[in-house]
Amino acid sequence: MADRTIGKMAVAKRTLSKKEQDEIKKKEDERAAAEIYEEFLAAFEGGGEGKVKAFVRGGIANATKVPYLPLHFSHTVLMFMNEEMLCQEFGRYGPLASVKIMWPRTDEERARERNCGFVAFMNRRDAERALKNLNGKMIMNFEMKLGWGKGVPIPPHPIYIPPSMMEHTLPPPPSGLPFNAQPRERLKNPNAALLPPPKNKEEFDKTLSQAIVKVVIPTERNLLSLIHRMIEFVVREGPMFEAMIMNREINNPMYRFLFENQSPAHVYYRWKLYSILQGEAPAKWRTEDFRMFKNGSLWRPPPLNPYLHGPYDDGDEEEEEEEASKKGCLKEEERDKLEEILRGLTPRKGDIAEAMLFCLSHAEAAEEIVECITESLSILKTPLPKKIARLYLVSDVLYNSSAKVANASYYRKYFETKLCQIFSDLNATYKTIQGHLQCENFKQRVMSCFRAWEDWAVYPDPFLIKLQNIFLGLVNLSADKESPGLIVEAEPAEDIDGAPIGEYVDGAPLEDVDGVPIDSGAIDGAPIDGAPLDDLDGVPIKPMEEDIDGVPCKDEEESDDDDKSPRSEDPQSYSNPIRDDTDVKAKISEMNEEKRTKLREIEVKVMKFQDELESGKRPKKPGQSIQEQVEHYRDKLLQKVFNQPVAFNYSQHQIKDSKKEKEKTEARLKDLKKEKEKEDTPTRKER
Numbered sequence: 001m002a003d004r005t006i007g008k009m010a011v012a013k014r015t016l017s018k019k020e021q022d023e024i025k026k027k028e029d030e031r032a033a034a035e036i037y038e039e040f041l042a043a044f045e046g047g048g049e050g051k052v053k054a055f056v057r058g059g060i061a062n063a064t065k066v067p068y069l070p071l072h073f074s075h076t077v078l079m080f081m082n083e084e085m086l087c088q089e090f091g092r093y094g095p096l097a098s099v100k101i102m103w104p105r106t107d108e109e110r111a112r113e114r115n116c117g118f119v120a121f122m123n124r125r126d127a128e129r130a131l132k133n134l135n136g137k138m139i140m141n142f143e144m145k146l147g148w149g150k151g152v153p154i155p156p157h158p159i160y161i162p163p164s165m166m167e168h169t170l171p172p173p174p175s176g177l178p179f180n181a182q183p184r185e186r187l188k189n190p191n192a193a194l195l196p197p198p199k200n201k202e203e204f205d206k207t208l209s210q211a212i213v214k215v216v217i218p219t220e221r222n223l224l225s226l227i228h229r230m231i232e233f234v235v236r237e238g239p240m241f242e243a244m245i246m247n248r249e250i251n252n253p254m255y256r257f258l259f260e261n262q263s264p265a266h267v268y269y270r271w272k273l274y275s276i277l278q279g280e281a282p283a284k285w286r287t288e289d290f291r292m293f294k295n296g297s298l299w300r301p302p303p304l305n306p307y308l309h310g311p312y313d314d315g316d317e318e319e320e321e322e323e324a325s326k327k328g329c330l331k332e333e334e335r336d337k338l339e340e341i342l343r344g345l346t347p348r349k350g351d352i353a354e355a356m357l358f359c360l361s362h363a364e365a366a367e368e369i370v371e372c373i374t375e376s377l378s379i380l381k382t383p384l385p386k387k388i389a390r391l392y393l394v395s396d397v398l399y400n401s402s403a404k405v406a407n408a409s410y411y412r413k414y415f416e417t418k419l420c421q422i423f424s425d426l427n428a429t430y431k432t433i434q435g436h437l438q439c440e441n442f443k444q445r446v447m448s449c450f451r452a453w454e455d456w457a458v459y460p461d462p463f464l465i466k467l468q469n470i471f472l473g474l475v476n477l478s479a480d481k482e483s484p485g486l487i488v489e490a491e492p493a494e495d496i497d498g499a500p501i502g503e504y505v506d507g508a509p510l511e512d513v514d515g516v517p518i519d520s521g522a523i524d525g526a527p528i529d530g531a532p533l534d535d536l537d538g539v540p541i542k543p544m545e546e547d548i549d550g551v552p553c554k555d556e557e558e559s560d561d562d563d564k565s566p567r568s569e570d571p572q573s574y575s576n577p578i579r580d581d582t583d584v585k586a587k588i589s590e591m592n593e594e595k596r597t598k599l600r601e602i603e604v605k606v607m608k609f610q611d612e613l614e615s616g617k618r619p620k621k622p623g624q625s626i627q628e629q630v631e632h633y634r635d636k637l638l639q640k641v642f643n644q645p646v647a648f649n650y651s652q653h654q655i656k657d658s659k660k661e662k663e664k665t666e667a668r669l670k671d672l673k674k675e676k677e678k679e680d681t682p683t684r685k686e687r
Helices: 002-007 018-045 083-093 107-111 124-134 163-168 184-188 201-210 221-237 239-248 253-258 264-277 313-326 332-343 349-361 363-377 384-402 410-416 419-432 436-456 461-472 477-482 581-615 626-642 658-678
Strands: 070-075 096-102 115-121 145-148 212-214 298-300
Touching: 018 221, 018 239, 083 096, 083 115, 083 124, 115 124, 124 145, 184 212, 212 264, 221 239, 221 253, 221 264, 239 253, 253 264, 332 349, 332 363, 349 363, 349 384, 363 384, 363 410, 363 419, 384 410, 384 419, 384 436, 419 436, 419 461, 419 477, 436 461, 436 581, 436 626, 461 581, 581 626
Parallel strands: 212 298
Antiparallel strands: 070 115, 070 145, 096 115
8 A cells, every 4th residue: 555655656736827717718718609600600591400590580570460461453454554553553552562463475365455463562451441442443444443362471571662651661860869869859850950969968968868769670681680680699698799799790791780879770779689688579569668778868669560650641641531532422433423323224123233232332422322313303304214213223222221231221311311302203293194094003113112111111101101192192291391290271171179180181081070071061161172082092083982081071951951960050069079179189190090001901902903903813894994993992992991980989970871972972063063164263152
C-alpha cells in the first residue's frame, strides 16, 4: 500500500485564469449563437422534420373564420370589358383578391355573345354588398347577373385596393417623433401643416404624450415573414439574439427594420413583440389604444383584418345613396319596366306570373308599386281585358304576400288602403259597359276575386263585404268616408234614432222599424230617390217581380183602406215605441248584420248556379237564356229567405197575399211612369 503511494506522483489541478474562462465562455456562446443562427436561417427553408415552424405565417389573419366566396357573374358587357374595368366597378365595394374573365376560345363560345367571370373579395361582407347593389344593374345597356361561386384561396394582399381605402393600409407620413408618432390633428388631416418644433423639453414631452403611434401591417410578404420569425426567436432566446442579429446583419437591407426605429416595419416589429410578450395570440390581439412606455405616446394596433376596416368614404356614400333610393321607391329604369309590364299585361297566367315576380322582387318599393297599379286601374279608357288582368295581378300579389320574401307582407298593408279606390274605379268602368253579356262577364270575373280572397282569408270578411258593395254601387265611396256604412241621400228619410239613413246599409236594403218594408212612396212628402230599387247586382228589378227583400211594396191606396197601416198617424200603431231609441238601434244593427250574411250566401249560390249552367252541369230550360235563369233563381232564393222574419216580430202587421201585392206594385210603377212624363223631378202621391 505504501509502495503504491510512493510510486505515484501527486499532480495538482491547474486553476484557469479569469481571462481563459472568459474566452471559453465566449467560444461556447459563439457556438450556441451559431447553432441558433443556423436554426434561424433554416426556418426560412420550409419544412423538414425537426424544423421549427413559424407561429405566424406571412399573411393576413382571418379572425372571423368566415369562408370567402367569389362572385360568379355572366355579363354581355364583358365582351367589351377587361379586368381593369371590372376592378374599378367591383372595387368600389372593397379590396379584391382576384379577378378573372373566362374569354371565349371556340366559335361556339363566341356565338353566345356572353362571357363569364369570377371576382373574389378579401372578405365576405364586401362581396355581399357588391352582390346586393350590382345584381341586375344596367352597365353599358346590359344587365349584370351575379351569383355565388366556389371558395378560392385568398392571398395575403389584395390585387386591387379602392383609393379611398389606401389610407388604412399605408403608413402615415414622417413626423420626426419617436416611432413616427403622429400628432392628433395631423392624424385626422394628413395634409395639415407640420407643427413647429417644441421650444423646451416640457413642451416636447406634452406633444409626445398626446401623439399616436399608428401600427400598419407590412404588405410585403417576405418582410412580414422575416419579422414574425425574428419575434419568435427573440421571445425564445432573449434580447441577446436581437443584438447578435443586429451585429451580424448590419449591412443586410432586409434587417433594416431593426435599426430604423421610425420606419413602419420597425413600428410593427416593436408592437408585435410587445403583444406576444403580453400573452396575446398571434392571430388575435387587442385593438384599443394603449401606452407601451410610461408617459409615452399612445399606440394604435392595426385592425384584425385591415380589409374589414371601414367605413371608407366613396363606397359608403354610394351605398347610402343606393340604400336610400331602394327604400320606398324604384329606380328610374325599374319604374319604366313596371309601367311597360302593366301596359302589356294580359289575363294569361304567364304574363301575370311574370308581373307578380317583378313586384315581389322589388317588394322594398311596395308602396310605389301599389300606387302605380292603382293608377293604372283608374283609367276608364283601358280595355276590359287589361283591366281584368291588372286586377288578377293584385290578387296574385296578395296571395303571395305571405311568401318568405323580404318585405312581401307590405303589399297587404298598402293594398288595404287602396282597394276601396280600386273598386270604386272598377264600378265606374262597370257602369260604362254597354253590352249586357259583356257587363255580366266583367262582373263575374271581379266577383271571383272576392271569392278567392275570402278563401285565402287575405282580409276580414267585413272589409271584403264593403269592397263588394263599393264595386256593385251599393256604397258610395265619398259618402262612405264621411260616415262608414251609411249612404246619406240628398233628402233622406228620418230614422227612428234621429240619424238619416240611406236606401242601403252595407249592401242590404233597409226595412222599416216595425218590420214592414219601406214604401217607395213618400214618407214625409219627399221622394226617397225617385227611382225603382236596384237588385243586389245592380240590375233593376222587373215590374212584376217582388222587392229585393222578398216582401211586396205597399201601394199608396193601402194607407187609406187599411186602418192598421204602419204609416198611420196614430203613434200607437208602431210595434216599437219611438222613445226607445237604444233598443231600436240594437235591433237595426242585428237585422242588418243577419241580412248581409244571408245576401252574401245567396250571391255565392247564384254564382255557383251560373257556373254550373255555363259548364253544362245543369240543364238549360228551353226558351230561357242563362241570364234569365240566373235572375229567376236569385229571385226564388230571395223570396224563400226573406219571407221569414229577420230581426223583428211582425205581431201587428201581417203580409198581404203576394199575388195581390204584385198587382198593386205594377199599378204603382205605371203611375210613377206617368208622373215622370209630366214632370222632370219624379214625385209620388201623398198618403
